Every structure is written in structure tokens, then in C-alpha cells.
Amino acid sequence: MAENVSGVEIQLENVTKRYPGTREPAVKDFTMTIPAGKIVILVGPSGCGKTTTMRMINRLIEPSSGRITIGGEDALKLNGDALRRKVGYAIQQAGLFPHFTVAQNIAVVPGLLDWDKKQISERVDEMMDLVGLDPAVYRDRYPRQLSGGQQQRVGVARALAADPPVLLMDEPFGAVDPITRGNLQDELLRLQLELRKTIVFVTHDFDEAVKLGDKIAVLGDQSTIQQYDTPEAILANPANDMVAGFVGAGASLKQLTLLRVRDVDYHDDALTVVAPDSSPSDLRRQMTEKGKTYALVLDARKRPQRWVHVRDLSTASTLASVGRPVGDMVSTQSTLQDALEAILSEGGNAVVTGSRGEYVGTIDITTVTDTIQQLREEHDAGSAAS
Amino acid sequence: MSSTTEIQGFSTESGSRRADRVRLFAQPVAVVVIVGLVLVWAFTRSNDSIEAESIQAGVLLDKTWEHVLITLVVAAIVVGIGVPLGMVLTRSWARPVAPLFIAIANIGQAAPALGVLVLFFLWTEWDGLWAAALPIAFYSLLPVLRNTIVGIQSVDPALVDAGKGIGMSSSGVLFRIEVPLAVPLILAGLRTSLVLAVGTATLAFFVNGGGLGELVDTGYKLNRVSVLVVGAVLAVGLALLVDWVGALLEEYLGPKGLT
Numbered sequence: 016m017a018e019n020v021s022g023v024e025i026q027l028e029n030v031t032k033r034y035p036g037t038r039e040p041a042v043k044d045f046t047m048t049i050p051a052g053k054i055v056i057l058v059g060p061s062g063c064g065k066t067t068t069m070r071m072i073n074r075l076i077e078p079s080s081g082r083i084t085i086g087g088e089d090a091l092k093l094n095g096d097a098l099r100r101k102v103g104y105a106i107q108q109a110g111l112f113p114h115f116t117v118a119q120n121i122a123v124v125p126g127l128l129d130w131d132k133k134q135i136s137e138r139v140d141e142m143m144d145l146v147g148l149d150p151a152v153y154r155d156r157y158p159r160q161l162s163g164g165q166q167q168r169v170g171v172a173r174a175l176a177a178d179p180p181v182l183l184m185d186e187p188f189g190a191v192d193p194i195t196r197g198n199l200q201d202e203l204l205r206l207q208l209e210l211r212k213t214i215v216f217v218t219h220d221f222d223e224a225v226k227l228g229d230k231i232a233v234l235g236d237q238s239t240i241q242q243y244d245t246p247e248a249i250l251a252n253p254a255n256d257m258v259a260g261f262v263g264a265g266a267s268l269k270q271l272t273l274l275r276v277r278d279v280d281y282h283d284d285a286l287t288v289v290a291p292d293s294s295p296s297d298l299r300r301q302m303t304e305k306g307k308t309y310a311l312v313l314d315a316r317k318r319p320q321r322w323v324h325v326r327d328l329s330t331a332s333t334l335a336s337v338g339r340p341v342g343d344m345v346s347t348q349s350t351l352q353d354a355l356e357a358i359l360s361e362g363g364n365a366v367v368t369g370s371r372g373e374y375v376g377t378i379d380i381t382t383v384t385d386t387i388q389q390l391r392e393e394h395d396a397g398s399a400a401s
Numbered sequence: 402m403s404s405t406t407e408i409q410g411f412s413t414e415s416g417s418r419r420a421d422r423v424r425l426f427a428q429p430v431a432v433v434v435i436v437g438l439v440l441v442w443a444f445t446r447s448n449d450s451i452e453a454e455s456i457q458a459g460v461l462l463d464k465t466w467e468h469v470l471i472t473l474v475v476a477a478i479v480v481g482i483g484v485p486l487g488m489v490l491t492r493s494w495a496r497p498v499a500p501l502f503i504a505i506a507n508i509g510q511a512a513p514a515l516g517v518l519v520l521f522f523l524w525t526e527w528d529g530l531w532a533a534a535l536p537i538a539f540y541s542l543l544p545v546l547r548n549t550i551v552g553i554q555s556v557d558p559a560l561v562d563a564g565k566g567i568g569m570s571s572s573g574v575l576f577r578i579e580v581p582l583a584v585p586l587i588l589a590g591l592r593t594s595l596v597l598a599v600g601t602a603t604l605a606f607f608v609n610g611g612g613l614g615e616l617v618d619t620g621y622k623l624n625r626v627s628v629l630v631v632g633a634v635l636a637v638g639l640a641l642l643v644d645w646v647g648a649l650l651e652e653y654l655g656p657k658g659l660t
Contacts, residue, residue, distance in 0.1 A: 075566055100568030110563030114581050114656035124567050157658030173567065183566075 020052035022213030023086030023180040025072060030081030032067055040079070041067050043237040051086075052211040056228035058218055058261070064238035069183055069217050073102040085181055100127055103182035103212070107189045109170030111158040117143070117169050118154045124177040142172040145206065164195035171203070175210070184216045188223070200226055221261055225250065225269050233258045247273055251394035267387050268352065276354050276378060277347035279386045281367050283376035286310040290320065290334045299328040311366065312338065317373040319344060319366045344368050347375065351386065354378050410551035410586050411544045411593045425652065428645045436638040443631045455619055455628045465635060467611030468602050471534050472643060475598040476591070478538035479545045483594075484587060487549025488575060499550065506543040514540045514601040522608045533602065533610030541597035548590025552583025585655045592647025599640045613639065 027047050033040040042064045049055045057065040070076040072083060074095045083090040090098055111120050118139045125135045140150040146168040158166055167187060174182055188196045204227065207214065218224055224231045225246045232243040235257055242254035250270045253259035262269070286307045288298050291314075302310055302325050312321040312334050323338035331337040343357035344366045357365035358380055367376045443456050454460070490499040509517065514537070521536040522528065556579050564574040603614035616632025619625070 073566065075562070096568050096570050098568075099566060104563070104566035106559060106563055106566065108559065110559050110566075112560060112564070112578055114658045116658070123569070127568050127573075159658060159660070 020211040021178070021180055022052040022211055024051045024084075025049040025086075025181060025213060025215070026082075026084045027068075027072070028082040030068070030071060030078045030083060032064075032071060032076060033079040040237060042071070042078075043239060045081070045238050045240070047232065047240065047243065049213060049215060050230075051213050053229040054207060054214040054216060054227055056216045056218060056224040056231045057234055058221055058224040058231055059234035059238075060261070061219060063234045063236055065217050065219075065234050066185055068234070068238045069185060069215055072181075072215060073099045073104060073183055075099070100124055100177065101179050101181075103174035103177075103179040105170045105174040105182070105184045105187045107186045108163075109158070109166040109187075111166055111169055111173070113158050116155050116157055117148070117161070118150075120158070120169055121173045121176050123173065128177055138176060142176050145175070146172045147202065148172075162195075163191045164199060167191060167195075167199055168202075171206075175206075175212075180213060182212045182214045184214060186218055187216075189218070189220075196223075203227065221263060222269065225272065233261055247390065248394055251390050270387060270390065271351040271355055271383070274351040274386065275347065276345055276349050276351065276367055279351065279378070279382055281376045281378040281382055285364075285377050287313055287374060288334065289313050289315065289317065291315055293334060295328045295331040295334060295337060298323070298334065299325065302328075311341070311374065311377075313374055316371075319368065319374050341366055345378065346370070346372075351383055355380075355383055358383070410548040410555075411590055421648070425645070425648055428641060428648075432638045432641045432645075436634060439631060439634045443627055446627065448627065449625075451623055452625050452627055455616055455625070456631060461616075461631070461635065464611065464613050464616055464632075465639065467530075467605075468599070468613045468636070468639060471530065471537065471602040471605055471610060471612055472595065472599045472639075474530065474534040475538045475541060475602070476595055478534065479542050479594050479598070480591060482538075483542050483545030483590070484549050487546050487587075488553065488580065491550055491553040491579075503543075503547060503550070506546050509539040510541070510543040510597075512540075515604050515607070518601075518604055518607060528609035530610055532608040533605035533612070537598055537601045537605070540601055541594040544590040544593035544597070545587065546590075548586045548593075549583060552586030552590075553579045555586070556582045581656045582659075585651065585659070588647070588651045588654060592644065592651060595643050595647050596640060599643045600636075603636050 026049070027045055030042060030045040031040050032042040045068055057069060059065045067076055071078045072085070072090070074090065078091070085098075085102070111117075112123075115123075118136075121139045121142050122135045125138055130138070139154070143150045143153065148165060148168055153161070153165070153169075158169070161169065170187065174184075188199050191199065200223065216224075216227060228246050230244065231246055231249055233241045233249065233254075235241050241261075242249055242258045244254075247270065249258065250262060250266045250273070253262050253266070259266075286302060286305060286309070288301070288310055290312050298310055302308070308325050310323045310325075311319055312323055314320050319341045321334075321338045321340050323334070327338050341361075343360050345354045345357050346368050347370070349357075354365055354367075358378065364377045364379050366374065367378050369375045440461075448456055486502065489495050490502055517536045517540050518533065521539075522532055525532065560578055560582070561574055564578045565571075569577065602610075602612050603617065605612040606615040606618055613632050613636040617629055617636070618632075620627070620629025620632055
């Protein structure tokens, strides 16, 4: 594990919340360990108690019984307000105070902790830089003057302002459009790479859970844990019908978003030729020798340019314009989902490029299906053994 | 204003911001012109000795000042009682008794102002400024009390949750979030209360409280129309000016960033 983890472990033991006048508890005997520096997603249908569970961690809701420790410290023994100042909190639609400027909103928690003015002011600028808002432009704006995505960024900056080890996020990206949501999710992952907080994230969107979570807890009624595992494991092997229903159709497709091209065995045996160094007749001879019908033409820096069929070569005078241009390419960083998209649009083979755009191989549909098959078998074997 | 709250606030908005702006400028101008014209007329006509006794600068200024003083005292009492009471009644532990206080304030406003004034006089046997100001304050308490409650209740619960969630104490949430965001409605209530108070203060002379009502009374009883007109026009002008001051407060004291 990275050595710069700033998060701490959270433990919930037999936590129960019973509201007066109701027969069944809202949260029943909930036990979970949330590892330090990880993003754990609580996901489940509305009304399952996931938000109640999260709100008991910072005691916005007091548990009826059970034990909660944050970094080994008993959360139920602390003063509630003092506890909440040490736990970041971000909610849907950001919950920014409309009569405070962006800077004032971010400065609330440091202010409550009695930091001195200069320190707060520096921290505000630092946080705004961190979430990608230029302090010179946005410092003195009011929340109403920002877009939904910008408000959400300020919400995250406010939650992180006092550098809490733990961050609770209650459907923070629920109210923004899908494109902005995607960007915010990417940014959260980028931030987390740097900050390594312990993040508890509530959502009802399973795709969001798969994208963001180091671990996902699928919760049923009364916040009962149906499955608590990595996204890969849940997708490959849902523990029961309820989880399978929640994962929904397309589990295999979702799995493709978790895998990178660099992690799979793509081919590197395509016949390639560097355009300026070769002629159509040379290439034709090579292709007949090796029994290939297609070849890939590269430029001087080995970047893929064109696909050539052996038929095209008889009439061509130069390799620079023969065949058809290469369309969608994927890099080794791309997800298998991107690769599949490229394979489909290219009609069979997609070209894989390295970090500088140079040719490294090709990937086809059998690579993708074999990989999924292999994952299934691994997780089946794993769950059978345990 | 939120339609989910069971208690509705008093609103002073016309619905058009432009109309409000024009009014902000035109209202005091109209008052000054009309009051000026009436005063010029009253001072230049040939007044008999009874009229002359009332229509002189010293007397008019005294009566106007008494009237303003009653209004100021009432405003202080109404803000001093209505706002804190409203804040207390919105706390979760006090919610059950809120309707009781609203009902009492409703009685104060529903009863005729003169009745409240006279009953208070008969009960306490006081007279003068306080004998007038206290019942008038009771009479005009409701808008401030009710708007404080409605204003605080209509603050988005997500903001209260966010405030608590990031570690504000309950009083921090009340004074930094709930009350500031309720200020526009509280000021609208204060403006309504002030208009009620300045109107009702014309009855203060019944309990020896002075004010412009005294001129109206004198003019009426002694059958001097000029005195009656001067008293009435000054009272109307003062009411419109007070309303204008209320509008100014609403315009400039509200929290920033809301529009």
C-alpha cells in the first residue's frame, strides 16, 4: 500500500438504529470495516438505510446501539460537533450556503477549528486549486453564480478544507448532468490518488459504484450487507439474486470498464512496415512469404497509419496512400470497453498504441471474451475455495 | 416562499422588481410634494385663533415627533420580542407550542386596535407613551413573529444538514445560516408591522400618548377642517415614509448572493 495514506480505518460493530414508534430498526446489526485510504461505496435501493448508516459515522444520526471507531478512537464518546469537524461531509447539490462566497464556504470548518486568518486564506486558495477552480476568478463569487459542477467542486473543497482523514459523501454527484458527473468522478479519483483519504460514498447508481469503489457494499433492507467485495468480484460473481438484480444486465460489459488493455494478452504479431523505408513490391513479397493478407503501415515514428490488403499492392506506387487509414485506436491505458468499441468500429482488429502513440500490437474480440471467461473462472474457484 | 409550510408569511412584494424600484424612488417624492402643498396651503390661508394654535411649526413638529417616537418604540418592542420568540419557536423542542403563540398574536391583531388600547388602559390605568406603545406593539407583533417563523422554516433543510454535517453547533447553524437566510422575510414582516404601528399610533391620543391623532381629534371636535386635514395628511405621509424606510431596509439589509 502507498506510504502516503492519510485516511484512517473506520469500524462499525453491531450498529443498530431504531426509531421510536417503529417495529423494525432502520439499520440492523451493521458490522463493517472500512480500510484506511480506500473508497468504500454503500450502494442499494432507496430506503435501504445506506444514508442512515453513513450518517451514523459522523453522528448526524445517533446509533441506538453498537460501536463505531474512527482510527481507533471511539466516535460515540466524542462531542458530536467536534467529531463532525474532523470528518469531511459532502452532499447532493453541494449544500453550499448561498449567502456565503465560495471562499467563505470553504473557510467554514477551518474557521470553526480556530485557524488564524492568514492560514485559512492560504488554505482556501490551495483547496480551490486542488479542485480546479481559479481562486482569482471564483473566490468572491456566490454559489448561485456557479454551474452545478462548479458548485459540487466547491462542496468537495469545503469537505476537505480542514484535511480530515475521513470523507463522507452522500450521493454528491446525483444532481448534475451525466457528462459533468463523469468529469467529477474522474477528478475524485485523481484527488484520491494524491490524498488517500478514507472515503465512504453513498449512491444508488451501481455504475458509479463500479467506477469509483475500491470496495462496494451492496445493501438490502435495514442496511443488511448482501455482498462486500471489490467491484471485479461482485461483477464476476454476485453473491445472491438481490445483488445480481442490482448489478443488473450487462455485468460483463461493466467488467470491461475495470480492465485495461495493458492487463490482457493482446497480439503483437501483425505484419508491420515503416512507410518511407519500404516499397509496395517489397511488402507484397514479405506478405506472401509470411502468408498474411493484411499489413499495417507505420510512419517514421512507428505510429500506425494505414491498413493494406495484399490486393491493394499490385497497383500502388507508394505505401503512403495505399489501403485504408487506421480508424479508432486504443492505448495500453484504455479500458477493455474502449477496446471493444474500437474493435467493433474497425470490424475485427483494433490497433494498440503505447504511451507515445507508437504501434505495440493489435487486439480482437477473442482477446476480450477469453479475458472475461478467465475472470469468471477465477472468481468461481475463489468463492468455492473460501 | 415555500408552499409546504403550514403558516404563510406576509409578503410586501408587488411581483415585479422594476415596479418596486420605481416605487422606491417615487414614493418619498410624492409624500414630500403632497405634504408640502398641504402645509403651504395651511400656513398661507387666514387661520382663526383656534386654528393658529394648532397650525404652527412647533406644534406640528411636536406631534409628528411623538408619533415617530411611538412608532420607534413599537418597532423596538416588536423586533425585540418577535424575532427571538420566532427563533425559539422554530427549535425542534418548541415546535408543539408554536401554534399557541401564533394564536395569541392572531388575537392581538384580530381585535380592534382601539379596543386593545382602551382595555389595556382600563386594566393598567397607565397613560402616556407606554400606555400607547405596549398595546400597539401587541397589535402589530404578528407579522414579525409569523415571518420570522416562516422565514426560518423555509430555509432549505439540506443547508441546515450541511451546516451540522460539517461541524457547526446548533446555535452556529441558527445564527449563521437560518436567521441570515430568513432576514428578507423578517424585514418584510417588520415593514408590515411598522405600517400597522404608524397607522394605529393615530389612536394614541385616547390614552394621552400624543401623536398626529391629536390634531385630527382637535380639528374634528372643534370643527376646524384645516387642522383635521393637516393632521390626517401628515399621518398618511408619515405612514408612507415609514413604509418606504421599510422598503429601503429590505433592499439593502438582505443577505447577499441570493439573487
